[in-house]
Each structure stands twice: as C-alpha cells, then as structure tokens.
Amino acid sequence: MRKSPTPPHPLTRAFFARNPRRVARELLGKVLVRETPALTARIVEVEAYLGENDPAAHSAAGRTARNSILFGPPGYAYVYFIYGTHYCLNVSCEPDGRAGGVLFRALEPLTGLRAMAQARGIEIEGTESRNLRQLTSGPGRLSEAFGVTRARDNGCDLTSPASGLWIGDDGYRARNIRTTARIGITKAADKPLRYFLNGNPFVSGPKTGSM
DNA sequence: TTATAGATTGCCT
DNA sequence: GGCAATCTATAAT
Numbered sequence: 001m002r003k004s005p006t007p008p009h010p011l012t013r014a015f016f017a018r019n020p021r022r023v024a025r026e027l028l029g030k031v032l033v034r035e036t037p038a039l040t041a042r043i044v045e046v047e048a049y050l051g052e053n054d055p056a057a058h059s060a061a062g063r064t065a066r067n068s069i070l071f072g073p074p075g076y077a078y079v080y081f082i083y084g085t086h087y088c089l090n091v092s093c094e095p096d097g098r099a100g101g102v103l104f105r106a107l108e109p110l111t112g113l114r115a116m117a118q119a120r121g122i123e124i125e126g127t128e129s130r131n132l133r134q135l136t137s138g139p140g141r142l143s144e145a146f147g148v149t150r151a152r153d154n155g156c157d158l159t160s161p162a163s164g165l166w167i168g169d170d171g172y173r174a175r176n177i178r179t180t181a182r183i184g185i186t187k188a189a190d191k192p193l194r195y196f197l198n199g200n201p202f203v204s205g206p207k208t209g210s211m
Numbered sequence: 212t213t214a215t216a217g218a219t220t221g222c223c224t
Numbered sequence: 225g226g227c228a229a230t231c232t233a234t235a236a237t
Contacts, residue, residue, distance in 0.1 A: 049218075057218085058218080058233095061234085064233080066232080066233070080232090082217060082218070082219065082232085083217065083219055083220080083230070083231080084217095084230025084232080085219070085220070085229060086220070088218060090218090105218085138219070138220075139218070139219070140220060141219090141220075182218070183218075184217090184218055185217090185218055186216095186217090
C-alpha cells in the first residue's frame with residue numbers, strides 16, 4: 001500500500017459523471033494530489049451522497065448558492081464549513097444538472113508528511129504510526145492537512161493538475177472493500193453508503209482502524 | 212430577526 | 225464518556 005506503481009495520472013471527467021455509489025467505490029485506492037506544498041495521499045475511506053432523493057445530502061433541499069457545485073458538472077471540488085471549525089472536501093458526481101457527490105473521509109499519507117504535520121499543528125518526527133494517523137484520518141483532519149478551504153478550493157477542477165488539487169490513478173488496485181452505514185448523520189442513517197479499505201489503519205471511526 | 216442543528220474534532224472529567 | 229468551539233443555512237418568531 002505504500003508504493004506508487006506508476007506516477008499518478010488524472011482521472012477523466014467521465015469517471016465522475018456517474019452514480020455517487022459507483023464513483024465512491026472506485027475512488028478507493030486513488031491518490032489525492034496537492035501541488036503546493038507537494039502532497040500525496042491514498043484514498044482509503046469515502047461516503048456517497050445521492051442528490052435530491054437523499055435526505056442526508058446537502059443537495060436534498062435543492063440548489064442554493066452554497067451547494068451549487070453539487071448540481072454542476074462532475075469532477076469539481078465541493079467544500080463546506082461545518083461546526084464553525086472544520087472544512088470537508090467532496091467531489092461532484094453525475095452529469096451537469098444532476099446533484100450528487102462523494103465525501104472524502106480518510107487518506108493514507110504517501111508523500112509530504114512533514115508539510116501535512118505542519119498544517120495540522122502536530123509533531124510526527126520520531127513517533128510511531130499512531131501519530132501519523134492523526135494527519136488524515138477524518139474529513140476535517142484531511143482537509144486541514146491538505147490546506148483545503150472553501151475560499152481556496154471550492155469549485156476547483158479535480159481532474160486537472162493545473163488546478164493545484166486533483167485526483168490521480170497510480171496503478172494501485174483496491175482490494176477488500178467494505179461497506180457500512182455513513183458516519184455522523186441523523187437522516188437516512190441506515191443506507192450503506194460508506195466505503196473503505198478493510199483493515200487499513202487510516203480509516204476513521206471508533207472501531208475500524210483504531211490502534 | 213432570533214434560534215437551532217449540523218456529513219467534526221480535541222480537550223475535559 | 226461528555227461537551228465546547230464557532231460559522232452557516234434553515235426554521236421559527
């Protein structure tokens with residue numbers, strides 16, 4: 001899981017122009033890339049949000065200024081601010097005009113760990129992997145590690161390296177994918193729309209991946 | 212116009 | 225295990 005078989009190359013627009021369930025599952029094992037500072041991390045946990053028929057989705061009540069990215073063309077970053085403290089990163093799915101998205105919940109750091117630690121304000125030098133887990137295990141944590149904010153990244157094209165934040169395929173193939181209910185929501189809390197790499201220590205949540 | 216809940220995290224007891 | 229932090233969208237006066 002550590003190595004990149006090949007340098008990552010960007011995913012296509014068509015990859016994201018599909019149902020969020022399909023996109024979420026296939027995003028596992030892909031790589032999130034930040035150009036400045038240089039950061040890469042493997043996607044190990046995501047959740048699908050289905051659009052206007054999903055009560056838990058931000059798009060459930062229809063298009064607003066805040067969630068308009070979810071209704072626009074696929075492959076763009078939707079960033080929202082929650083609890084007055086944290087940003088969360090999503091990618092828009094479905095063709096232009098239809099809502100849907102995938103929330104990034106956990107990453108496994110690959111390169112640029114020191115910069116991530118600096119962004120998170122934690123110490124990792126000479127520590128065990130337990131502290132590494134604090135870098136990117138959780139939607140708020142990974143956003144902070146990657147310097148994701150609404151002002152900087154909302155609406156950014158995640159299929160283009162020129163945008164400075166994008167998603168790549170480095171040849172890694174995900175195995176042992178598990179599906180559970182989504183975390184932290186109260187509406188439609190029973191739908192099995194959370195996907196993660198079973199056994200990966202960077203997966204968030206109280207049970208899975210705890211050390 | 213005011214109140215409240217929220218796709219979370221970290222520090223408190 | 226409980227709760228504060230603190231912005232935004234939406235519901236309730």
